[in-house]
Amino acid sequence: MGDQGQESGGSRPSYGGEAEQRNEPVRSRWTPKPEQILILESIFNSGMVNPPKDETVRIRKMLEKFGSVGDANVFYWFQNRRSRSRRRQRQIQASLTAVELPQAPPHGGGGAIQFDQINAAGFMPGSSLSFSANSSSSSCLMGSGTSSSSGITENTCIPHNSHDFYSFSGLQELDHNPIFSHSDASSLHYPPGELSFFFLFS
């Protein structure tokens, strides 16, 4: 095992997907080792739910000590983890709400909650986002506030040197962006109209 030859086909803030499709239609997927999962879980629970690129690389290197893995795998893992964690939370929330709300609110002119958008964490490539020591509970992702959403914005972190421990630091509320509505206008702006040409390369 441990020979996916994943080769880190690249995938993060640079590439979306596209598995290595060579001459082998077999798309075997990475199977994380228990130790790897442990590490990943630990990182995720420490608050870093969306590691920037450089962190991803570091994590990958760490995981590699227990089996071959690529950056893309790490990226996907966090993506799925976030997604599923959120969905689960949403479902729980939904059923709770269902119980607490025997009657459905009319949805009238008031301000009804209807979206629970979380503006994710880590974002930017290049943010010195690191995480520091500060033991606390885990569970981030979802503030579960009956109304507003919670966005894990960034963990107030200071570049520590503990390379092997991710500890939860803190989560902050994220103000949502006002921004004006961007109407969707559809129009193409490069209308060569009609032309024909061809390329030749080697």
Add this chain to the structure above:
Amino acid sequence: MGDQGQESGGSRPSYGGEAEQRNEPVRSRWTPKPEQILILESIFNSGMVNPPKDETVRIRKMLEKFGSVGDANVFYWFQNRRSRSRRRQRQIQASLTAVELPQAPPHGGGGAIQFDQINAAGFMPGSSLSFSANSSSSSCLMGSGTSSSSGITENTCIPHNSHDFYSFSGLQELDHNPIFSHSDASSLHYPPGELSFFFLFS
């Protein structure tokens, strides 16, 4: 002004190295040159709407002849192109449907297709699919067809094909936009010259 050039290091190349430097507050984005757009459009319109990785690399190399660009840029371009093309189409379709359906849809009988998954072109793994290997279905990313397959005519994708050149001819994605009176010749500040180009790469 047009040429702000992505000089030297260029934009934000792919993963491999990535700027692990957290010293670039300017998140400049790639601004494709007219020629690059031309190439991309032609490839897209030739049917390859979702090039696999190796194709992406090839395309990038081609584009590089006109300015620095990374694989990721190419990937994003196609992704956005697909997405927006689809959205436009959907919107057009929607407004048409709105006109055609003053009444609520029957919902019965016929069995209308409403799934518009584009399994079309370059899907994925293992498919060394170099845009239309067969000169039959050019798959032009479209769907629609709700009910009768009338109305919207897809782009005239000409499945020219050949392992070494992309060709494209015909009109762009339609766009009947009244607000489109660019009767000015300064749309593209580049050698529009004639409607025939011939690029040789080596």
Add this chain to the structure above:
DNA sequence: GCAAATTAATGATTTATTCAAG
């Protein structure tokens, strides 16, 4: 004519969905 202020396009990121391996 020119720049600041607006608006429209569109590159880059993140989230939601879907597909399929195990």
Add this chain to the structure above:
DNA sequence: CTTGAATAAATCATTAATTTGC
């Protein structure tokens, strides 16, 4: 079923086109 992989949809953010006042 769980979950890695891939993609489409939605969103954010920056750049180019404009408009506008001088």
